[in-house]
Amino acid sequence: xxxxxxxxxxxxxxxxxxxxxxxxxxxxxxxxxxxxxxxxxxxxxxxxxxxxxxxxxxxxxxxxxxxxxxxxxxxxxxxxxxxxxxxxxxxxxxxxxxxxxxxxxxxxxxxxxxxxxxxxxxxxxxxxxxxxxxxxxxxxxxxxxxxxxxxxxxxxxxxxxxxxxxxxxxxxxxxxxxxxxxxxxxxxxxxxxxxxxxxxxxxxxxxxxxxxxxxxxxxxxxxxxxxxxxxxxxxxxxxxxxxxxxxxxxxxxxxxxxxxxxxxxxxxxxxxxxxxxxxxxxxxxxxxxxxxxxxxxxxxxxxxxxxxxxxxxxxxxxxxxxxxxxxxxxxxxx
Amino acid sequence: xxxxxxxxxxxxxxxxxxxxxxxxxxxxxxxxxxxxxxxxxxxxxxxxxxxxxxxxxxxxxxxxxxxxxxxxxxxxxxxxxxxxxxxxxxxxxxxxxxxxxxxxxxxxxxxxxxxxxxxxxxxxxxxxxxxxxxxxxxxxxxxxxxxxxxxxxxxxxxxxxxxxxxxxxxxxxxxxxxxxxxxxxxxxxxxxxxxxxxxxxxxxxxxxxxxxxxxxxxxxxxxxxxxxxxxxxxxxxxxxxxxxxxxxxxxxxxxxxxxxxxxxxxxxxx
Numbered sequence: 001x002x003x004x005x006x007x008x009x010x011x012x013x014x015x016x017x018x019x020x021x022x023x024x025x026x027x028x029x030x031x032x033x034x035x036x037x038x039x040x041x042x043x044x045x046x047x048x049x050x051x052x053x054x055x056x057x058x059x060x061x062x063x064x065x066x067x068x069x070x071x072x073x074x075x076x077x078x079x080x081x082x083x084x085x086x087x088x089x090x091x092x093x094x095x096x097x098x099x100x101x102x103x104x105x106x107x108x109x110x111x112x113x114x115x116x117x118x119x120x121x122x123x124x125x126x127x128x129x130x131x132x133x134x135x136x137x138x139x140x141x142x143x144x145x146x147x148x149x150x151x152x153x154x155x156x157x158x159x160x161x162x163x164x165x166x167x168x169x170x171x172x173x174x175x176x177x178x179x180x181x182x183x184x185x186x187x188x189x190x191x192x193x194x195x196x197x198x199x200x201x202x203x204x205x206x207x208x209x210x211x212x213x214x215x216x217x218x219x220x221x222x223x224x225x226x227x228x229x230x231x232x233x234x235x236x237x238x239x240x241x242x243x244x245x246x247x248x249x250x251x252x253x254x255x256x257x258x259x260x261x262x263x264x265x266x267x268x269x270x271x272x273x274x275x276x277x278x279x280x281x282x283x284x285x286x287x288x289x290x291x292x293x294x295x296x297x298x299x300x301x302x303x304x305x306x307x308x309x310x311x312x313x314x315x316x317x318x319x320x321x322x323x324x325x326x327x328x329x330x331x332x333x334x
Numbered sequence: 335x336x337x338x339x340x341x342x343x344x345x346x347x348x349x350x351x352x353x354x355x356x357x358x359x360x361x362x363x364x365x366x367x368x369x370x371x372x373x374x375x376x377x378x379x380x381x382x383x384x385x386x387x388x389x390x391x392x393x394x395x396x397x398x399x400x401x402x403x404x405x406x407x408x409x410x411x412x413x414x415x416x417x418x419x420x421x422x423x424x425x426x427x428x429x430x431x432x433x434x435x436x437x438x439x440x441x442x443x444x445x446x447x448x449x450x451x452x453x454x455x456x457x458x459x460x461x462x463x464x465x466x467x468x469x470x471x472x473x474x475x476x477x478x479x480x481x482x483x484x485x486x487x488x489x490x491x492x493x494x495x496x497x498x499x500x501x502x503x504x505x506x507x508x509x510x511x512x513x514x515x516x517x518x519x520x521x522x523x524x525x526x527x528x529x530x531x532x533x534x535x536x537x538x539x540x541x542x543x544x545x546x547x548x549x550x551x552x553x554x555x556x557x558x559x560x561x562x563x564x565x566x567x568x569x570x571x572x573x574x575x576x577x578x579x580x581x582x583x584x585x586x587x588x589x590x591x592x593x594x595x596x597x598x599x600x601x602x603x604x
Binding site for chain 1: 345348349351352353356359360363364430431433434435436437438439440596597599600601
């Protein structure tokens with residue numbers, strides 16, 4: 001009999017919490033004077049009791065609305081900020097101790113922030129990174145060539161960073177962040193602001209990097225296409241608390257009890273004609289979108305085909321961003 | 335087991351070389367701005383004009399040649415001891431640039447030290463030109479310092495820079511708690527200006543003020559290295575000992591505040 005090998009978590013958070021102290025100031029001159037004389041502060045719990053673990057090589061999406069606590073959690077996982085409560089362990093280290101061995105194994109990419117020197121070509125910053133991480137010059141040249149090929153970067157590495165487009169800059173940032181070949185990647189909105197083509201290239205690079213080097217990735221993104229394309233598993237955080245940890249598919253099923261049925265009819269019909277089949281989303285001429293509960297899907301599709309003059313019919317899940325957007329908007333998590 | 339010392343030294347040398355060369359390349363992009371900064375540091379020349387007039391009116395205890403050499407030396411020392419780490423750190427902290435640096439296995443301070451040294455290297459030719467111009471306009475003041483006093487002056491200037499950097503970097507730690515910590519540096523600029531010897535050689539101050547000044551770190555930042563360069567007699571050992579004592583006092587405070595600051599760091603803007 002063969003037993004499954006025991007896999008140790010490479011990222012482990014247990015009861016993780018972070019509370020910020022923020023100034024509490026009323027607007028206007030009176031508020032300003034009161035604040036000057038009697039400064040008041042209040043505590044904001046950005047992250048509360050968050051627990052999860054990630055195994056080596058996993059690609060995990062981190063979802064949540066703005067201010068939900070995603071970035072604060074990433075900052076704690078990288079050791080940039082100290083947790084107020086709970087424990088965290090990444091690659092066998094306590095991140096906040098910032099030991100050189102730990103720093104050599106991780107990277108954090110923030111979509112809106114840069115580490116490349118603005119007025120110099122990326123190669124200058126890469127040379128600094130290679131020295132800092134102790135990568136021998138020949139090996140660093142080999143890695144730069146390999147990553148540049150994966151990222152489709154060439155001459156751009158010799159141009160000043162300020163002269164690069166946003167997409168080229170982001171790719172160069174990724175190259176700089178991965179030169180030391182980290183085994184744990186924390187990516188905070190790495191495709192933010194990129195056009196669709198650049199997003200797709202970055203996405204395919206990340207998938208490739210994860211496959212090639214067995215790296216563990218925790219990714220936050222506002223673009224659901226990033227999550228659906230890359231992350232079999234997602235963590236969903238809401239108002240600082242972990243709401244869901246599991247597969248994206250299960251999340252979709254759990255949060256979207258209906259499936260979307262698109263119909264193309266021979267001739268237009270009014271909304272009342274579809275009342276007995278499901279909820280009408282839109283009607284545009286001969287095209288109709290209906291939401292039908294999953295458990296009645298087969299029966300209702302059969303009825304639609306039998307009762308109406310249908311030219312074409314397709315069934316799909318509503319877009320995940322719609323589901324999650326609606327969820328947060330309705331406060332359904334409360 | 336820790337890496338052999340030779341390997342660690344080679345690693346440190348490589349980091350220093352690469353950091354300095356990339357920072358130098360970066361500073362060269364801003365050479366025009368650096369020339370303006372160098373030109374804006376002519377306060378000692380203005381003070382020379384003022385004090386020469388006073389000297390002409392009657393006995394200061396220093397003749398005009400001594401004054402000229404002192405203020406020229408003070409100008410040179412000042413050019414190589416200018417520290418701006420607090421302003422850069424505050425900016426880096428506010429716009430989130432600090433975070434990626436903190437995630438690299440290199441103590442952050444070395445990036446700023448490299449930036450300062452590279453800026454000084456960029457400044458060097460312009461300072462040499464200004465010194466040449468000074469001698470053209472005032473040839474009587476020309477002098478060749480002896481090799482020993484030149485070497486000692488270079489050493490004292492480096493020590494002055496290190497002390498001033500350490501002092502400002504210690505104050506910089508306030509940035510972890512306050513978003514406008516540079517106000518503190520502006521406050522400290524006043525005693526620095528008066529007690530360092532930038533506005534007048536400390537030899538011209540009343541005895542009590544002079545005694546007080548030498549209990550502070552400021553005279554060692556301009557007056558002492560400038561007087562060594564100008565060829566005046568200076569209690570060298572005592573001065574270097576005082577600088578070492580101030581450094582020994584500031585360094586643990588700096589390290590303590592750094593550790594506490596990191597605990598308080600909120601990685602804003604990132």
